[in-house]
Structures are given as C-alpha cells and as structure tokens.
Amino acid sequence: LDSFAYHRQVHRPDMFQGIHGLMTTSGEDWAKVRTATNPVLMQPRNARLYLNTLLEINDEFMERIRHIRDPVTNEMPADFHDDLNRLTLEGIVGVALNTRLGMIHKNRDSPECKQLLQSIRDFFDLSEDLEIKPSIWKIVKTPKFYKLMKTLDLLADLCNKYIDEAIKQIEMDSDGKFTSEVGKENSVLEKLLRIDRRIAVVMALDMMMAGVDTTSSTLTGILFCIAKNPDKQQKLFEELKSILPNKDSRLTIENMQNLPYLRACIKEGIRYHPLILGTLRSLPTDVVLSGYRIPAGIDIMISSNLLLRNEEFVKEPNKFIPERWLRNDTEGKEYYIDNPFVYLPFGFGPRSCVGKRIVDLELEITLTRLVRNFVTEFNYSTENAFIPKLISQPAIPLKFKFEERNE
Template sequence: MLSRYLLQRSLSATSMRRYATAAPQAQISETVSTADALENARPFSEIPGPSKYELIRGFMPGGEYSKITFTEATRIMQKKYGSIFHFPALFGKPEIIMDLNPLDYPIIFRNEGIWPERRSFETFVYHRTVHRPDVFQGVNGLITTGGEEWAKMRTAVNPVLMQPRNAKLYLNTLLEINNDFLERIRDIRDPKTLEVPADFHDDLNRLTLEGVTGVALNTRLGMIHKNRDAPETKILLKSIRNFFDYSEDLEVKPSIWKIVKTPKFYKLMDALDKLTDLCNKYIDEALKQIELDKDGKFTSEVGKEKSVLEKLLRIDRRIAVVMALDMMMAGVDTTSSTLVGILFCIAKNPDKQAKLFEELNRILPSKDSQPTIESMQNLPYLRACIKEGMRYYPIISGTMRRLPNDVVLSGYHIPAGTDISVSSNLLLRNENFVVEPNKFIPERWLRNDTEGKKYQLDNPFLFLPFGFGPRSCVGKRIVDLELEVTLARLVRNFVIEFNYSTENAFVPKLVLQPAIPLKFKFEERKA
C-alpha cells in the first residue's frame, strides 16, 4: 500500500507535463490522427518485417543475427524492410513496431497521454513480484510499473530528483569523489607514457557507483581507493555488468524464458539477487545513520546535503528504499559508458578540448579551484561538449511507447496498445537527419553561436538521451551534474589524449559498452 500522502494527492496532466525534458509542447504540431486519416491508412497487416520463422532462425546459432547485437540486427533489417517494420509476437512477447522515421515521433509523443505507457523489462518484473516479493512488498519502482501506480510514485520523487536546483545541492559530494578520482589517475598512469591501464573502464565504473551512492545514500563505499579490493565491491560491479548482458539476451533478443526457464534466466536472477542484497545492505547501513529529531524530521550529518534516501523517507519508506536501489543498479554502466564516449570525443578533437579548457580556465583559474553552483552555470561549452558526445556515442537505441489510441505512422494504421520502439538514437549519425554527423561539433548546441546554427538538429525528437516527457529518466539531473563535474575536473587538470583507433570502440548491447582498451593519456597541466 502506498502512503496516505500519495493516495491523497490529485494527479493532473499539468502536474505531470511540468517535468517534460525534451521539446516543448508548442513545437509539436497537432498530429492526433483523424477518423479520415485512419480510414485511408494502409492496414497494420501490411507493415513489412520478418516472419516468426525468419526471426527465430536469424538469431539461432548459424543464423544471420546470431553473432551480432540486437542493435546491429536492427540496422540490417532497416535496410531490408524500410524505416518502419514489425517483429511478430513470439514466445509470450507481444508484437513490436520498430520506427526509424523521425516524422512519426511527434505523432507518437503527442498521443502518449498523461500517463505514458511502455513495456517493462518482464524479467525485472518477475524478479520483484515473483522471485523476491519479500523485498519489494508491492512497491516495485518506476522501471517496472505503469499507469496510476507509476504516476503517483513519479509525482512523489520528481521534486527531489528532477528539479535542477535540488540536483545541484550534491555538487560538493561529487567534487569530493572526483578529487579522489584525480588522485587515482595520477597513481595508476604509466610514469613514462602517462597512459592509464587498459582496464580503465573499471575505474570509471567505480567513480560512477561511488557518485550514485554518495547522492542516493550520503555514503562513501571507498571503491576508488580504500575498499577497491573488497570482495563485495567486485561482486557488485560484476553483477551490474551481468544484469545488462543477460537482459539483452532475455528481453531484447528472442527468448523462451517465459515458457521454459533457461540457464541465462537463472543467471540473471542470480545477478539481480546479488545486486538487491548488496544494495539493501548499504541502504540499511545508511538508514541506521539517519536519526529522528524531536519534531519527527529526518536529519543528517551537519554540512552535508540530505541524501535522496533521506528526503524520500519523508514521503514513504518503501518508495525511498526502492528508488535508492534503482539508482545504484541503473546509474553505473549507463553513466560510465556515456563518459567514455565523451572522453573519446575530447581526446580525438584537441581543438575542441583547447576551447573547453579556455572556458574552464576563466571560471577555475587554477587546478585546485573548486567549481561552485554559481560558477557551474557559466560553462555553456562544457554542456555543449557533453551533449555532442552523447549524440556521437548514444548509449541506448531509443525509447518505447504503448499508445492509448490508434494512430497513423508512416502511412500505416497502428492500433492502440501496440508496442512502438522510437529508435531515434540510431539516426544520430545519419547524414539525412544530422549535418556533418561524423564530426564532433559542440557548437551545434550553442544557441547564440552563428557558425553552430547550420549544424543544429531540425527535429527535436532525434536527440533523446534521457527519453521524453513525464517518462524521461528520473536521474537525468544527477547524471548531468556528475558528467559536468567529472569532465570539468579532468580537462582542467589534464591534457587528454587517446593515441589509438576508436573504430568499433563500443559494442551496442542493451547499453553501449566499451570494446577496446581504454588507455587514455592524462598529461598534467602546468597550472
């Protein structure tokens, strides 16, 4: 049962829309499909795509898609079937429409409703409702819920997580962690080449996990230095990686796990068990440190911003615990892979890095200068570099929607309740939609840059790194801040190089994963 506070709150379209993070509604034309448009549209049955047999055979050993990722398979099918095609219902999973036509995207988002629905990861739902109901007790988090249940929870957590001014309060926590990370780089880089070891991705995962726990729990796990060799640390990082790897095989590719529990299904349950148990241990330890004052208000260590956990405890204890758990599980590989992509772009474009350094040097006159909430507001080129890095290396293919009413997409009648994949991020390196897509041009994101205007994206729905609208990523503000702090501190302290090829640098799994050694060179700046 959700808290009385939440049950008593009224929910309106206005209250949910206030948190939209993509294009404003004014930019979306009236695209609700009329009766005439629906009547004149081509029938759903005519949408091209593979048959059940073709799909199964393609992903079986020896098949066309057997040794590639789902994203790579999608690109092959796009060439074969066009910009919109379907996957048939298979092994208990519903039919899905893959939409790579950006002209359809305003239609989809205009019709999503005030409680946008999207298909949940069913293995995740199974773990929380069937495998471990003792832990979640009916409060399953934003990832696995929909409808009014999702809306009430989202309304509760938005003020804590989605307001920029609240996210920025965690600046000092992230700075403290980043200072440790800078020292880690200085300790591990080769004294002659100044390159960090090939497994630098592990250090980036530790950085992002330390940041997440710092914000979510106001707790330091010591993963960068103090406790980096602790068995729990290694189990936690490995379980997070296994979670993403097995999820692609079970959720995205054809799988019979809903009919017969496969070995990979049990491996995923084991990974989720380990993640749940370890994260709950850290959460329990954080709860012990939170004390009630005489007025019944939660207090924390003097001088530190209250953790997300502590703030949400005011609303509902179970929501607080599940949200902290989700932040720890979902905020590591996603953020670290994003950071790797941005570092590749910065390292391979020294002119852009120099321009970024000039901006940082004006705000942070020495390497020891610490950014403040006020100074971070004066770094437009930093934010432009981050956006362009996310465009150049998008870590996910897009987002999903299940619309409440019939629409017409690419001339086809799409019935209500059909799963639609908005695969917008697969188009961000397509010259038909992006000017100079294979060049790193941060200026395209600067509103007042005359030269950059010709590179700006015409369609606001192409770039959706955090999704769109009410169902956009609830951790967006925290991730933005973490990326800004980390990139600012790295570029202000080091000249960053990567003296190797970045061809095939990532493997596009459920989340983009680095596929080459990350031997970045960090040369100390003189001042």
C-alpha cells in the same frame, strides 16, 4: 524489461511490497512513484545540493588517475573502464545515501565491492540475453533466467545492506525522527523517506543498479570525442580556465552557470556516441503512423541512434561539432539541429529519465576536473569502440593518455 519485472512482482514480492520502481511499472502504479520522486530528483536546485559530495569523490578520482597511469606514457591501464564504473557508483551512492563505499581507493579490493560491480555487469549482460536476444524464458525457465534471478537477489541484498545502514545513520543523527525541515535532508534516500519508506528504498536500489554502466559509458563516449578533437578540447580548457584559474580552484553553483561550451561538448558527445537505441513506448490505443495501423499494446521506438547520424537531420553528422548546440555561436549556426525530437538521450515527456539532473551534474564535474587537470589523448582507433547491448558498452581497452597540464 519483463524479466526484471518478474523478479520484483513474482520472484521476490516480499522484498518490494507492491512498489516495483519506475522501470517495470506503468499506469497508476508508475504515476504514484514518479509523483513522489519528481520534486526530489528533477528539480535543478535539489541536484545541486550534491555538488560538494561529487567534487570530493572527483578529487579522489584525479589522484587515482595519477597513481595508475604509466609513468612513461601517461596512459591508463586497459581496464580503466572499471575505474570509471567505480567513480560513477561512488557518486551515485554519495547522492542516494550520503554514504561513501570507498570504491575508488580505500575499499577497492573489498570482496563486497567487487561483487557489487560484477553483479551490475551480470545484470546488464543477462538482461540483454533474455530481453533483446531470442529467448524462451517466458515459456520454459532457462539457465540464464535462473542466473538472472540469482544475480538480482544478490544485487538487492547488497544494495539493501547499504540502504539499511544509511537509514540507521539517519535515525541516529535525528534521534529516531527524520529531518523535519524540507530541503535540509542530506540524501535522496532521506528526502524520499519523508514521503514513503517503500518508495525510498526501491528508488535508492534502482539508482545503484541502473546508474553505473549508463553514466560511465556516456562519460567514455564524451572522452573519446574530446581526446580525438584537440582543438575542441583546447577551446573547452580555455572556458574552464576562465572560471578556474588554478587546478585546485573550486567549482561552485555560481561559476558552473558560465560553462556553455562544456554543456555543448556533453550534448555533442552523447549525440556522437548515443547510449541507447532510442526511446521506446508501448501504445495504450490503436494509432495510424504513416498510413500503417498499429494496434494497442505494441511497442514502438524512435531510433535516435540512426537519426543522430542521418544527414537529413544533422549536418556533417560524423564530425564532433559542439558549436551546433550554441544558439548564439556564429560558427555553429549552420550546424543547428532544428527538430527537437532527433536528440532525446533522456527520453521525452512524463517518462523521461528521472536521474537526468544527477547524471548531468556528475558528467559536468568529472569532465571539468579532467580537462582542467590533464591534456587528454587517445592514440588508438575508436572505430567500433562500443558494442550495442542493452546499452552501448566500451568494446576496446580504454587506454586514455592523461598528461599533466602546466599551471
């Protein structure tokens, strides 16, 4: 994302002070930030610290569904994707800053909240125009380039406002000193403040900017699969009911260990509706691939979205079969995907997605609460349900039907 890098390195160097985050850097600059963030974001035990925060947000989201669904059909309004975006942003802010914005209910009509969501949408749309479609912005600064710079300025200002408020609260709670005991901090921001204030601010900003549409679109794809495959949904419900006998039974770190079919449904949903085209890397040296010499500096991509629907690698790729991910499942044995490089939704190696643990947790909690509370249906075609942009985004009204389950 060269335009994104331009904003941080050329347009607003005063704001970022030499720390440009993980998305726009490489080499030693990237390694410095990644080394600092790995212990905070990539260890499962750290991600699980945010379970109660995300459960609280999801409880509020369940009530939102009950409030906005059609009283006759139990269908969601056509703009339900906006509610999914609000859910994921509220969760990200809860994890990153230990702060509630009230996006789901309390402050949902706040001009500031609406502006934040719209700016995130504009960021993805404009980045696609400048980075994916043909553009001459590197030669002549175009109107869309200036609009993106303005959007990124606005996003940074809005996010930094919440970040500054969170830092002030941390300082007040600790009498001006950050928590001294490692592991007792309440947010990603507070953990990273112990390491480097500049890294803490930029990573919190990146989480808020990059984690919303990505997580909500992923969740949407999985919901499509579950809604269109009632037999799989019933099997998932039975697994969930075994550890959550009642709707208000609470998820815990302990009982979440016993949800293999839930995780299989998530993996299969991501395979069926991949978020991105694939894994992109820039070559540091010349290489020869399949007899072709590719010079250093060229970007190459593993097109996972094509591999995941290729019968050479995936048996019956156009069917939703969560069992293919269960190694001890007799039914799924013939559908196993043997090549580990076919399925790389979070990338691979040192540059794999730093937010994977948080995304996994948010998806697991939300799907558990939805399937345990409601029978989910989608009584419309899902053909061409997503439009491939910078990431895949829903292209149809998300009129899911959520019918209350009997206890």
